[in-house]
Amino acid sequence: MSKKATIIAFKLNVRNKPTTTGSQILRVLPRDTIVEVEDMPQKVDNIIWRRLRNSQEWIAEIDLSTGERFIQLSEISEPEPPPTDPQTWKVVVRRVNIRNVPSLNGDVVRTITFEDEIVLDNNTRHVGEKGWVWRKIVSDENTEEWVAEVNENTGFRLLERVVEREDIDDLVVSSNARVQTQGTQFILDGEPFRFVGANLREFAYYTRSDILPAATANDQDVQITALRQIGMRVVRLFAPHHRIDTATSIQLLKNALDKLHQANLLAIVTLTDALGVSGYNITEDRVRFHNQILGHVNKTTYFHEEGYRLFYLPFVERVVQSLRDHPAIFAWEIGNEFAIHPQPANSNDGNAFLAFHDTVSRRIRQLDPNHLITTGLVNTGHGTPAFHNAEDYARRLYSIPSIDFATVHFYQHMNNPNAAMADEEGRSLVDFRVVKSLGKPIIVEEFGSAIGNHNRVNFTAMKLNAWISSGAAGFMQWGFSATGRDIGVGDNQFGMDNYSSANTPIFDALVRLYRDWAKNLANG
Numbered sequence: 300m301s302k303k304a305t306i307i308a309f310k311l312n313v314r315n316k317p318t319t320t321g322s323q324i325l326r327v328l329p330r331d332t333i334v335e336v337e338d339m340p341q342k343v344d345n346i347i348w349r350r351l352r353n354s355q356e357w358i359a360e361i362d363l364s365t366g367e368r369f370i371q372l373s374e375i376s377e378p379e380p381p382p383t384d385p386q387t388w389k390v391v392v393r394r395v396n397i398r399n400v401p402s403l404n405g406d407v408v409r410t411i412t413f414e415d416e417i418v419l420d421n422n423t424r425h426v427g428e429k430g431w432v433w434r435k436i437v438s439d440e441n442t443e444e445w446v447a448e449v450n451e452n453t454g455f456r457l458l459e460r461v462v463e464r465e466d467i468d469d470l471v472v473s474s475n476a477r478v479q480t481q482g483t484q485f486i487l488d489g490e491p492f493r494f495v496g497a498n499l500r501e502f503a504y505y506t507r508s509d510i511l512p513a514a515t516a517n518d519q520d521v522q523i524t525a526l527r528q529i530g531m532r533v534v535r536l537f538a539p540h541h542r543i544d545t546a547t548s549i550q551l552l553k554n555a556l557d558k559l560h561q562a563n564l565l566a567i568v569t570l571t572d573a574l575g576v577s578g579y580n581i582t583e584d585r586v587r588f589h590n591q592i593l594g595h596v597n598k599t600t601y602f603h604e605e606g607y608r609l610f611y612l613p614f615v616e617r618v619v620q621s622l623r624d625h626p627a628i629f630a631w632e633i634g635n636e637f638a639i640h641p642q643p644a645n646s647n648d649g650n651a652f653l654a655f656h657d658t659v660s661r662r663i664r665q666l667d668p669n670h671l672i673t674t675g676l677v678n679t680g681h682g683t684p685a686f687h688n689a690e691d692y693a694r695r696l697y698s699i700p701s702i703d704f705a706t707v708h709f710y711q712h713m714n715n716p717n718a719a720m721a722d723e724e725g726r727s728l729v730d731f732r733v734v735k736s737l738g739k740p741i742i743v744e745e746f747g748s749a750i751g752n753h754n755r756v757n758f759t760a761m762k763l764n765a766w767i768s769s770g771a772a773g774f775m776q777w778g779f780s781a782t783g784r785d786i787g788v789g790d791n792q793f794g795m796d797n798y799s800s801a802n803t804p805i806f807d808a809l810v811r812l813y814r815d816w817a818k819n820l821a822n823g
Contacts, residue, residue, distance in 0.1 A: 317348035401433030496533030525781030530817025747793025
C-alpha cells in the first residue's frame with residue numbers, strides 16, 4: 300500500500316538510507332512537490348522515515364524530538380473511470396473552430412462561440428501537434444467533425460464538460476430582495492439606484508480599544524453624519540479581525556449595521572481580507588494560509604486543496620446565517636482582493652480560483668437568497684492564468700449565476716500619476732466590457748487619488764465622470780474619515796480625511812465633488 304506525500308518543508312533531502320548519519324543525499328525536493336510513499340514507516344534517530352514507492356530512496360516524515368513535520372500524508376484516491384457514453388461539453392473561450400480532421404491544418408467546417416454546447420464521443424481522443432487534444436463530435440450528419448478540447452503543454456482549455464446542476468433560479472437573488480439587479484443597474488426598493496459611497500474598513504471595530512485605541516462609538520456617529528451630509532449611500536466594511544472570535548465579530552457587525560440602517564445607509568459586507576497584513580482576517584485562516592506576498596493566501600493549500608473550507612467557509616456560514624435578515628446589507632462580498640499566489644498562474648490555478656468563487660457564492664446564496672453577492676476583486680487579471688485571454692477568463696467568472704455584480708479597485712500612483720494607475724485601470728476595463736455584455740452591474744469599489752498629485756480633486760472628478768458616464772453603477776472612495784483626528788482609520792496616501800496634513804487641504808473640495816455627484820445620481 301502507498302500514500303500521497305506533499306512536501307511542506309521549504310526543501311527536503313532524498314537519501315539512500317533512512318538516516319541522516321552516513322547517508323547520501325540523492326536529490327532535493329522543493330516545497331509543494333507531491334510524491335508517493337510506501338505505507339511502511341521506519342523510525343531511525345528519532346525521525347520517522349518513508350521510502351518512495353518503487354524506489355530505494357527515503358525521505359523524512361517527522362522529527363519526533365521537535366514535532367517538526369516535513370511531509371503531509373493523504374490517501375490516494377482511485378481516479379474515476381472516464382465516461383464512455385457521449386457527453387455534452389460547452390465552450391469556455393470566445394470562439395472555437397470545428398475542423399474536418401484532428402489537426403490545426405484541417406479545414407474549418409464551422410465556428411462555435413462562448414457557452415455553445417456540443418456532444419463529444421468520449422471513446423475518441425487524439426493528441427496532435429503542439430499538444431492539442433482533439434475530440435470527435437457526435438453528429439447525425441454524414442460528416443466528420445473534430446474540435447480541440449485542451450492544450451496539454453500549456454493547460455489552455457477550450458471546452459468543459461457540462462455536469463448536472465441545480466436549477467439556475469435557485470442561484471439568483473430572490474425577486475423579493477430589497478436590492479436587485481436589472482441589467483447593468485441596481486434596483487433599490489423598486490427604483491433605479493446608482494450611488495457614490497466610501498470604504499470604512501474598520502467601522503465595525505471602532506468600539507474595540509484593543510484594535511483601535513483612539514476610536515469610540517461616537518466616531519461611528521460622526522462618520523455617519525458626514526456620509527449623510529455628502530449623500531453617500533453605501534459603506535464598505537470588513538467582517539472579521541484576527542484577534543476577535545466569530546461570535547463577537549458578528550455582534551460588532553450587527554451593531555454597526557444597526558447604526559447604518561438607522562441612517563438609511565447600506566453596507567457591502569466584506570467577509571475577509573485576502574491580504575494578511577491588514578489584520579482583518581479570520582484568525583486560523585491567517586495563521587495557516589496567509590504566507591504569500593502581502594500575506595496573500597497560498598494557491599495550493601487554499602484553492603487547489605480547498606483549505607478555505609476549514610475556517611473561512613464556516614465563518615462565512617455563521618455570519619450570513621446570523622445577519623441574513625438585516626435590512627442594511629447591500630451585498631455580501633466573498634473577500635477583499637483574492638488573487639493567485641505565488642505567480643505565475645497556470646490553467647489549473649485559474650480553474651481552482653473559479654471553483655472557489657463558485658462554491659462560496661453558491662453557499663451564500665443557499666443561506667441568503669435575499670441579498671446580492673460580489674467578489675471584491677481588484678479585477679479578474681489577478682486570477683487569469685498566464686497566456687490566457689483575459690476576457691474569456693473574466694466571462695467564465697462573471698457567468699457564475701450566484702455572482703451578481705463585479706467590483707474593480709484602482710488608484711493613482713504617487714510618483715507617476717497617469718501611467719502607473721493606467722495599467723490596473725486598464726485591466727479593469729476588461730471586467731467592465733465583460734459584465735456589460737453579460738448584463739450585470741459593475742462598481743468602482745476602491746479609488747483614491749495620490750498625495751503626489753497636485754490636481755487630486757480634478758483627477759477624481761475625471762475618473763468619476765468617466766466610469767459613471769460609461770455605465771458603472773457605483774463609485775466608492777477609499778480611506779474615508781471625517782473625525783477631525785487620527786483614530787487609526789483612513790489612508791494618508793490615497794484617502795479622504797480631514798486630519799492628515801496630506802489630505803486636509805483637499806477634503807472640503809472632495810466633499811463638494813461627491814455631494815454634487817450624489818445629487819446628480821439621486822435625480823437620475
